[in-house]
Amino acid sequence: MKLASLREGRDGRLVVVSDDLAWYADAAHLCPTLQAALDDWDRVAPMLELLATDLRNEAIPRARFHEHDAAAPLPRAYQWADGSAYVNHVALVRQARGAELPESYWQDPLLYQGGSDSFLGPRDAIALADEGWDADFEAEVVVVTGDVPQGTTRDDALGLIRLVGLTNDVSLRGLIAGEVAKGFGFFQSKPASSFSPVFVTPQSLGDWWQDGRLDRRLMVERNGEPFGRAEAGVDMTFDFGALIAHAARTRRLGAGTIIGSGTVSNRDADGGPGRPIAEGGLGYSCIAEQRAVETLRGGAATTPFLRRGDTVRIWAEDDRHHTLFGAIEQVVE
Amino acid sequence: MKLASLREGRDGRLVVVSDDLAWYADAAHLCPTLQAALDDWDRVAPMLELLATDLRNEAIPRARFHEHDAAAPLPRAYQWADGSAYVNHVALVRQARGAELPESYWQDPLLYQGGSDSFLGPRDAIALADEGWDADFEAEVVVVTGDVPQGTTRDDALGLIRLVGLTNDVSLRGLIAGEVAKGFGFFQSKPASSFSPVFVTPQSLGDWWQDGRLDRRLMVERNGEPFGRAEAGVDMTFDFGALIAHAARTRRLGAGTIIGSGTVSNRDADGGPGRPIAEGGLGYSCIAEQRAVETLRGGAATTPFLRRGDTVRIWAEDDRHHTLFGAIEQVVE
Numbered sequence: 001m002k003l004a005s006l007r008e009g010r011d012g013r014l015v016v017v018s019d020d021l022a023w024y025a026d027a028a029h030l031c032p033t034l035q036a037a038l039d040d041w042d043r044v045a046p047m048l049e050l051l052a053t054d055l056r057n058e059a060i061p062r063a064r065f066h067e068h069d070a071a072a073p074l075p076r077a078y079q080w081a082d083g084s085a086y087v088n089h090v091a092l093v094r095q096a097r098g099a100e101l102p103e104s105y106w107q108d109p110l111l112y113q114g115g116s117d118s119f120l121g122p123r124d125a126i127a128l129a130d131e132g133w134d135a136d137f138e139a140e141v142v143v144v145t146g147d148v149p150q151g152t153t154r155d156d157a158l159g160l161i162r163l164v165g166l167t168n169d170v171s172l173r174g175l176i177a178g179e180v181a182k183g184f185g186f187f188q189s190k191p192a193s194s195f196s197p198v199f200v201t202p203q204s205l206g207d208w209w210q211d212g213r214l215d216r217r218l219m220v221e222r223n224g225e226p227f228g229r230a231e232a233g234v235d236m237t238f239d240f241g242a243l244i245a246h247a248a249r250t251r252r253l254g255a256g257t258i259i260g261s262g263t264v265s266n267r268d269a270d271g272g273p274g275r276p277i278a279e280g281g282l283g284y285s286c287i288a289e290q291r292a293v294e295t296l297r298g299g300a301a302t303t304p305f306l307r308r309g310d311t312v313r314i315w316a317e318d319d320r321h322h323t324l325f326g327a328i329e330q331v332v333e
Numbered sequence: 334m335k336l337a338s339l340r341e342g343r344d345g346r347l348v349v350v351s352d353d354l355a356w357y358a359d360a361a362h363l364c365p366t367l368q369a370a371l372d373d374w375d376r377v378a379p380m381l382e383l384l385a386t387d388l389r390n391e392a393i394p395r396a397r398f399h400e401h402d403a404a405a406p407l408p409r410a411y412q413w414a415d416g417s418a419y420v421n422h423v424a425l426v427r428q429a430r431g432a433e434l435p436e437s438y439w440q441d442p443l444l445y446q447g448g449s450d451s452f453l454g455p456r457d458a459i460a461l462a463d464e465g466w467d468a469d470f471e472a473e474v475v476v477v478t479g480d481v482p483q484g485t486t487r488d489d490a491l492g493l494i495r496l497v498g499l500t501n502d503v504s505l506r507g508l509i510a511g512e513v514a515k516g517f518g519f520f521q522s523k524p525a526s527s528f529s530p531v532f533v534t535p536q537s538l539g540d541w542w543q544d545g546r547l548d549r550r551l552m553v554e555r556n557g558e559p560f561g562r563a564e565a566g567v568d569m570t571f572d573f574g575a576l577i578a579h580a581a582r583t584r585r586l587g588a589g590t591i592i593g594s595g596t597v598s599n600r601d602a603d604g605g606p607g608r609p610i611a612e613g614g615l616g617y618s619c620i621a622e623q624r625a626v627e628t629l630r631g632g633a634a635t636t637p638f639l640r641r642g643d644t645v646r647i648w649a650e651d652d653r654h655h656t657l658f659g660a661i662e663q664v665v666e
Contacts, residue, residue, distance in 0.1 A: 010372055010587075039343055076411045076587055079450035081520070102515070112517040113446040117412035117587030129484060129583070151462060172583060182435070184445040185518015187414070191584040250462070250505060251524040254343075254409055254450030 001045075001052045002198040003027075003163065004326075005034050005071045007121065012071040016051045017198050021326055024065040025055045034073055034199075038256040041146050041162060067326045072119035072195040073165060074144070074256060080116035080193070081247050082140070082169055082260035083109055085238040088274060089265035089289060096292030096301075109238040109246040112185050114169070116258070120194035122326060125333040126170055127191075128308065134174035135306040135332065137222075138263040139285035139314045141214045141232050142167045143240045144199060148253035157244035158212050163199035166218070167260055168314050168328050170194070173288055173305060196315070197326030205324070212239030214316070216324065218264045220285055221313040227290075228283040230264045231273065232316070265289060306332045334378075334385045335531040336360075336496065337659075338367050338404045340454065345404040349384045350531050354659055357398040358388045367406055367532075371589040374479050374495060400659045405452035405528040406498060407477070407589060413449035413526070414580050415473070415502055415593035416442055418571040421607060422598035422622060429625030429634075442571040442579040445518050447502070449591070453527035455659060458666040459503055460524075461641065467507035468639040468665065470555075472618035472647045474547045474565050474594040475500045476573045477532060481586035490577035491545050496532035499551070500593055501647050501661050503527070506621055506638060526593075529648070530659030538657070545572030547649070549657065551597045553618055554646040560623075561616040563597045564606065565649070598622060639665045 002019065005012025011033040015024040030047045031037045037044045054060040084090050090110075091101045120126070128135050144163040152160070175189035202209045208216050215233030220226075238246075243259050264285045266274035275281025276293065284290045291301035306312070315327035335352065338345025344366040348357040363380045364370045370377045387393040417423050423443075424434045453459070461468050477496040485493070508522035535542045541549050548566030553559075571579075576592050597618045599607035608614025609626065617623045624634035639645070648660040 078409045078411060079448060081448075084517070104515075110515055110517050111520050113448055113520055115412055115414075115446055115584065116449075117590055118585055127483065133583070150460065175583070180516040182438075182443055183513040183516075183518070184417070184443050185516070187444050187446055187580070188583045247520065250466070250508070250521045251448065252451055257450055 001049055001204055002200045003034060003048070003073060004065070004198045005073050005075060006069050007071045010075060011035060012075045015065070016048055016055055017065050018055055020322060021065055021067070021198065023055060023062040025051055025060055025062050027051055035077070035256050038144065038146065038162060041255065067197040068123045070197040070326070071121040073163070073199040074119065074195070074258065075121070076118055077116040077256055077258050078254050079257040080114040080260070081111045081257065082114050082262060083111045083238065083243045084262035085109065085236050085243060086262055086265040087237045088235055088267045089263040092265065092292045093288050096295040106237060109243050111243065111247055114190055114193065118192055120192045120330070122194055122197045122328045123330070124194055125331050126306070128306070128332050131307055132174060133172040136171045136173050136287045137220070137306065137312045137314070138169040138171055139218050139220045139228060140167045140169055140263060141218070141261040142195070143259050145244060145253055145255070145257045145259060147255045148244060148248045148257065150248055150250065150252045152245055152248045154241035154245045157248070158241040160244065161202055161212070161240060164202055164205060164209065164214060165199035166196040166314055166316065166325050166328060168194045168312060168330060169260060171286070194328050194330055196328055200325060212241040216316040217282070218285055219315050219317065220283070223311055226277050226283065228285045229277065230266050230282050230285050232261070232264045235266050235272070236261065263289070308332050334382055334537055335533045336367060336381070336406060337398070337531045338406050338408060339402050340404045343408060344368060345408045348398070349381055349388055350398050351388055353655060354398055354400070354531065356388060356395040358384055358393055358395050360384055368410070368589050371477065371479065371495060374588065400530040401456045403530040403659070404454045406496070406532040407452065407528070407591065408454070409451055410449040410589055410591050411587050412590040413447040413593070414444050414590065415447050415595060416444045416571065416576045417595035418442065418569050418576060419595055419598040420570045421568055421600045422596040425598065425625045426621050429628040439570060442576050444576065444580055447523055447526065451525055453525045453663070455527055455530045455661045456663070457527060458664050459639070461639065461665050464640055465507060466505040469504045469506050469620045470553070470639065470645045470647070471502040471504055471596040472551050472553045472561060473500045473502055473596060474551070475528070476592050478577060478586055478588070478590045478592060480588045481577060481581045481590065483581055483583065483585045485578055485581045487574040487578045490581070491574040493577065494535055494545070494573060497535055497538060497542065497547060498532035499529040499647055499649065499658050499661060501527045501645060501663060502593060504619070527661050527663055529661055533658060545574040549649040550615070551618055552648050552650065553616070556644055559610050559616065561618045562610065563599050563615050563618050565594070565597045568599050568605070569594065596622070641665050
């Protein structure tokens with residue numbers, strides 16, 4: 001089952017989308033918004049599944065689904081907690097600036113609390129007031145949870161994942177160092193994230209959902225050129241069950257909590273695919289990693305951060321090159 | 334005007350409360366929840382004000398208001414960003430552990446993104462799974478904003494403050510150092526915060542709302558004994574306008590964003606009142622400050638962190654000792 005929110009009011013209008021993303025059926029008569037569906041999932045989800053079946057069978061009125069009509073599936077959420085599950089990402093960026101990576105990063109998941117009050121839709125522009133902030137994209141996988149009790153284990157957490165999708169976690173690299181140095185984490189350095197047009201149930205991903213990981217490549221283009229093809233199912237040190245359990249260690253999580261994987265990143269070491277695309281590697285899911293590799297190899301980064309007019313495209317696809325979640329396509333303004 | 338949310342569903346049921354907190358009038362026929370009112374404030378607020386007037390004039394049906402029936406005014410919110418506006422708090426805690434306070438802390442506001450998916454009501458217990466986490470209370474003032482555009486100035490931000498209230502920002506001191514060292518800010522160390530039974534409009538505070546500050550003492554008791562009487566209108570280095578402007582520098586803030594002041598704290602220096610209550614000072618709004626003073630004076634902290642069975646009470650009052658926002662009263666379980 002694939003769900004989206006058409007632009008309407010602050011919370012969108014819930015629709016069920018066909019597997020090929022060509023059609024949708026209105027679901028607002030069952031449940032007005034995706035948040036309301038998540039609030040009452042056990043009752044609402046079976047009705048939405050029936051609607052999806054009817055849509056598949058062309059048994060109900062349907063309309064063309066256009067990704068540019070979609071808001072973020074949750075246009076605002078009560079929680080957005082973003083992990084750093086691909087530890088290679090952190091290791092690489094730190095290595096480039098000569099900073100140590102504490103050994104604990106490999107044993108203990110890291111999450112930051114993100115702003116969730118107003119997300120960007122998949123086609124919304126990135127409003128960058130100052131190019132000097134060094135804006136970057138970060139292509140990630142996300143899951144949406146049901147209610148998670150305090151102290152939930154990793155295994156139990158896997159069963160509380162309702163939906164899977166993608167995000168572009170926009171980061172202002174120029175503001176990060178100053179904020180991190182103050183010890184309170186990110187705030188100004190993390191403007192609104194955007195999300196894929198649809199979120200899908202883990203069940204509908206079949207074998208591509210494995211042990212709390214999305215076993216697909218995360219496709220990233222900058223200005224129409226390939227930038228990243230990272231394997232999301234590889235090098236994810238902590239799966240989503242582990243991330244959720246970490247988040248719920250000292251408090252419960254409300255239904256509709258979005259948990260992010262952190263920037264998807266493959267290792268170069270031991271023959272891994274984490275090398276530049278120009279060298280036959282799988283590239284990177286953010287500019288900072290590419291710049292880190294440039295710095296480590298040549299002493300200086302040459303790839304610029306995002307500039308006004310740049311475009312970013314992020315998606316994942318099936319074996320026939322159809323997108324699974326639709327595509328995030330943003331221009332920097 | 335004073336607003337509260339009676340316990341009902343995930344988002345409570347909106348009521349208007351009398352100035353003395355003795356009575357309420359149901360407001361759900363106008364607007365079901367406080368979040369819905371904030372989403373449509375310009376239209377809804379005048380109707381709620383009329384209801385408040387009718388309640389004052391006993392012109393409508395009313396019922397007894399019991400604080401223990403109240404959820405947090407926003408039982409969940411789309412954003413909770415907590416500041417550190419009383420820089421003395423940070424200075425004191427750092428001084429006790431021998432850490433430097435960067436000069437920038439006095440010039441630039443500091444905010445962390447908090448979890449907002451499930452808040453505690455004013456009488457809800459603090460569920461502490463492990464006493465070794467060193468749980469502490471933090472008594473603070475909060476404001477709730479309307480929609481705040483990106484780049485809003487401090488002066489404009491003051492006009493976007495819809496409501497004022499109090500919070501107990503529960504902190505697990507034993508987990509903070511490890512989290513801060515990792516650079517991603519607080520997560521596990523900040524379980525759910527609780528809020529005062531009612532939030533009130535700045536207008537209804539009259540002269541007690543001055544230049545984006547609450548000019549009242551923040552009363553704190555632990556186990557029935559006075560712990561803090563800090564002057565919230567004094568030593569607030571950054572007013573709420575400055576905090577909101579800081580939060581909105583790189584992104585807009587959605588209606589219903591809650592901004593916290595950080596622990597209210599008065600300076601001891603220059604004859605300020607920031608001394609222990611036993612010495613005629615105004616005491617502290619969290620245990621960590623009292624322990625910091627003990628450490629600085631005697632080499633070791635003697636006041637324990639919260640233990641199971643402990644109670645915390647936080648409130649502010651008018652000149653006749655009536656509470657302005659009701660009281661937060663929590664037991665540690």
